[in-house]
Amino acid sequence: MKYFPLSLFLTSFAWSHPHQSDCRCRPHQSCWPSPQDWNALNRSVDGNLVGVRPVADVCHSERESEACESVLALSTNSTWRAAQPGAVQWRNWESWPERDEYCYIEALDKPCGQGRVSLYSTIATSAADIQKSVLFAKEHNLRLAIKNSGHCFLGRSTAPESLQIQTSGMKEISFVDDFRPKGAPKGGSEGPAVTIAAGVALQELYAALGKKSRIAVAGAAHTVGAAGGYIQGGGHSFLGPWKGMASDNALQFTVVTANGGLVVANEYQNRDLFWALRGGGGGTFGIVVDVTIRTFDEAPVIMSNLNISTPSEHPDFWDAITEFHAYLPALSDAGGAGYYRIFPDLPLPDQNTTVSGLILGLVFPDQTDIARVDRLFEPLLTKLNAISAVTTEYGSMPLPDIRTLISGVLIPSNADITGGITLVGSRMYSRDLFEKEPAKLSAVLRQIRMGPYESFTGHIVSGGAVANNHIDSALHPAWRGSLLHLTFGRGWETETSAAEQDAIRNNLTNVEVELLRSVEGSDKMGAYLNEANAYEKDFQSSFWGDNYNRLYKIKQKWDPTGLFITRSGVGSEDWDTEGLCRCWENWIEPWERGADILMWDDVM
Ligand SMILES: Cc1cc2nc3c(=O)[nH]c(=O)nc-3n(C[C@H](O)[C@H](O)[C@H](O)COP(=O)(O)OP(=O)(O)OC[C@H]3O[C@@H](n4cnc5c(N)ncnc54)[C@H](O)[C@@H]3O)c2cc1C
Ligand SMILES: *[C@@H]1O[C@H](CO)[C@@H](O)[C@H](O)[C@H]1NC(C)=O
Ligand SMILES: *[C@@H]1O[C@H](CO)[C@@H](O)[C@H](O)[C@H]1NC(C)=O
Ligand SMILES: *[C@@H]1O[C@H](CO)[C@@H](O)[C@H](O)[C@H]1NC(C)=O
Numbered sequence: 072m073k074y075f076p077l078s079l080f081l082t083s084f085a086w087s088h089p090h091q092s093d094c095r096c097r098p099h100q101s102c103w104p105s106p107q108d109w110n111a112l113n114r115s116v117d118g119n120l121v122g123v124r125p126v127a128d129v130c131h132s133e134r135e136s137e138a139c140e141s142v143l144a145l146s147t148n149s150t151w152r153a154a155q156p157g158a159v160q161w162r163n164w165e166s167w168p169e170r171d172e173y174c175y176i177e178a179l180d181k182p183c184g185q186g187r188v189s190l191y192s193t194i195a196t197s198a199a200d201i202q203k204s205v206l207f208a209k210e211h212n213l214r215l216a217i218k219n220s221g222h223c224f225l226g227r228s229t230a231p232e233s234l235q236i237q238t239s240g241m242k243e244i245s246f247v248d249d250f251r252p253k254g255a256p257k258g259g260s261e262g263p264a265v266t267i268a269a270g271v272a273l274q275e276l277y278a279a280l281g282k283k284s285r286i287a288v289a290g291a292a293h294t295v296g297a298a299g300g301y302i303q304g305g306g307h308s309f310l311g312p313w314k315g316m317a318s319d320n321a322l323q324f325t326v327v328t329a330n331g332g333l334v335v336a337n338e339y340q341n342r343d344l345f346w347a348l349r350g351g352g353g354g355t356f357g358i359v360v361d362v363t364i365r366t367f368d369e370a371p372v373i374m375s376n377l378n379i380s381t382p383s384e385h386p387d388f389w390d391a392i393t394e395f396h397a398y399l400p401a402l403s404d405a406g407g408a409g410y411y412r413i414f415p416d417l418p419l420p421d422q423n424t425t426v427s428g429l430i431l432g433l434v435f436p437d438q439t440d441i442a443r444v445d446r447l448f449e450p451l452l453t454k455l456n457a458i459s460a461v462t463t464e465y466g467s468m469p470l471p472d473i474r475t476l477i478s479g480v481l482i483p484s485n486a487d488i489t490g491g492i493t494l495v496g497s498r499m500y501s502r503d504l505f506e507k508e509p510a511k512l513s514a515v516l517r518q519i520r521m522g523p524y525e526s527f528t529g530h531i532v533s534g535g536a537v538a539n540n541h542i543d544s545a546l547h548p549a550w551r552g553s554l555l556h557l558t559f560g561r562g563w564e565t566e567t568s569a570a571e572q573d574a575i576r577n578n579l580t581n582v583e584v585e586l587l588r589s590v591e592g593s594d595k596m597g598a599y600l601n602e603a604n605a606y607e608k609d610f611q612s613s614f615w616g617d618n619y620n621r622l623y624k625i626k627q628k629w630d631p632t633g634l635f636i637t638r639s640g641v642g643s644e645d646w647d648t649e650g651l652c653r654c655w656e657n658w659i660e661p662w663e664r665g666a667d668i669l670m671w672d673d674v675m
């Protein structure tokens with residue numbers, strides 16, 4: 072460690088204030104890498120560099136081509152989107168409405184704009200490919216984007232005029248019976264674990280686990296990445312109440328850092344980075360090459376389904392929702408976890424009618440006593456059936472193991488359907504709320520407009536082990552006291568004007584998310600950083616609560632120049648919304664934030 076006197080530190084800031092190099096180098100500027108430079112990068116990554124255009128470009132250049140037919144056929148296939156450097160899963164993040172740049176297959180009369188799609192991509196196959204690309208971006212002052220599956224709802228995997236590092240092709244999976252973190256003393260082994268490379272998708276992880284009769288905490292989707300944004304953002308799961316958050320079960324990360332180095336972070340070395348990577352968010356502290364997570368013995372599971380309905384828009388519907396929410400603590404205490412959707416306006420075309428409905432799927436891992444689960448639901452069913460307009464349906468069944476639940480029920484078939492346009496609004500809610508004032512949530516939800524088939528999604532993924540794991544990590548502390556993470560989406564059409572898109576975004580941000588926030592007061596709970604509004608106000612406290620200042624300091628230590636910047640990520644307030652230029656209006660001097668000056672040493 073070198074110790075710089077404070078005065079020198081201050082001077083270096085004085086001359087680094089606003090000038091040209093406060094922006095990323097952009098195409099057509101003299102600083103932009105020459106063709107020879109790009110070729111040199113390409114050679115250094117074994118020819119894995121590609122020039123990138125939006126995937127729909129081939130249809131704009133030639134509608135009647137085989138290439139275009141193939142894009143049209145695959146457009147909603149998430150496996151395909153994950154592997155395309157010119158696509159992400161939510162097409163709104165491929166476009167750049169502020170610049171009127173879109174490349175939609177529905178609008179072939181308009182030229183194909185590059186939008187937020189990167190200009191070059193390294194299709195990484197190794198840590199070395201990632202290191203070379205990071206050093207290149209650093210040397211040429213380029214905007215860097217890290218794309219894995221491209222599922223991010225907040226657009227963190229695209230950035231305009233950038234070099235992309237695409238990690239989704241890195242698929243190695245290896246099991247170990249007794250994992251000893253690097254640097255751990257003898258006897259410091261952690262038991263069975265699996266190491267997954269950056270690009271492994273959830274369904275690929277589950278398939279590998281299934282072959283070994285093992286299970287691990289991961290999410291409910293096919294193509295979301297297991298090692299990327301998911302686990303670095305905390306990672307919730309239907310297995311969370313049983314075994315904790317995904318990030319609670321991370322034992323070690325291998326990471327490419329902003330200076331091009333390759334480090335191992337765990338409980339024994341680079342502990343600050345290990346702390347930050349468990350909940351601090353993807354794309355911010357380094358590029359994860361692989362992560363090692365705990366595995367558990369397979370277990371039987373009980374699956375329950377409850378449907379609640381009333382005639383459409385009947386006021387009794389919201390009383391039923393209140394009864395249901397009031398019962399969440401009891402369901403949670405019995406080991407229940409899962410998901411439900413609330414449809415205020417659900418047309419049932421085959422019955423020629425519209426209802427308001429709730430559909431719940433709850434799982435009880437490592438349980439076999441069906442009668443016990445039936446008894447658990449009885450008091451709730453009694454209360455619901457006492458409400459005059461309410462109809463209920465309930466059933467439970469045992470499954471032999473969790474992998475059957477996953478492949479047969481939770482994520483059957485082989486790909487998520489994506490390619491839509493969507494923004495998310497969300498909030499976490501505390502156990503306290505459901506014990507004391509469950510009606511407050513219903514009163515707010517009924518004020519949010521839901522058209523036909525539109526719904527709120529409730530994630531019952533905390534409580535149980537999530538509440539009881541006292542693990543010190545960057546995960547928002549609110550997770551430990553929450554019982555529900557609630558989301559809903561807002562979308563638009565490809566032809567929707569920029570002004571109308573703005574109106575939808577503004578209403579989401581200033582009206583709808585504020586309504587969700589008002590249920591428990593602005594600072595009490597916060598939101599899950601991976602499934603939240605891309606324009607979240609006060610995102611620092613919403614996503615990280617009291618952990619933010621520490622995260623900001625760790626960010627400055629590991630990435631002092633802000634090479635890794637993502638929308639509403641740690642440190643992103645120092646940049647404009649696209650991460651292209653430093654944003655000095657928002658700049659708060661580090662000492663005013665109370666940052667520890669000494670932490671900046673190895674930075675300079
Ligand atoms: C259909 C669907 C289902 C979902 N289900 C769940 C769920 O059950 N539980 C849950 O918690 N979340 C869920 N999510 C949210 C999911 O966790 C986030 O979308 C997450 O960001 C996806 O990570 P990714 O790496 O696959 O995506 P990307 O969009 O590729 O990456 C997301 C962020 O992580 C960064 N990143 C990616 N790879 C790396 C890496 N190797 N190193 C450093 N940074 C990296 C990117 O730069 C970006 O900032 C779901 C999302 C969808 C669309
Ligand atoms: C990189 O090299 C490969 C193999 O030589 C080549 O196919 C590819 O087009 C090159 N990429 C760029 C951006 O020139
Ligand atoms: C989706 O795309 C993948 C990869 O391109 C392919 O293997 C798979 O069969 C496709 N799935 C469907 C349902 O078309
Ligand atoms: C559906 O309901 C409407 C109005 O109640 C009625 O006019 C119509 O005939 C019904 N259609 C069918 C197929 O039952």
Ligand SMILES: *[C@@H]1O[C@H](CO)[C@@H](O)[C@H](O)[C@H]1NC(C)=O
Binds near residue numbers: 376377464466
């Ligand atoms: C609940 O509704 C769904 C969707 O209509 C249906 O598939 C399921 O069978 C219903 N559950 C019960 C227990 O009847």
Ligand SMILES: *[C@@H]1O[C@H](CO)[C@@H](O)[C@H](O)[C@H]1NC(C)=O
Binds near residue numbers: 519520578583
């Ligand atoms: C804003 O959102 C509220 C709540 O969903 C809705 O009632 C209202 O119509 C929306 N306003 C606009 C202009 O979309």
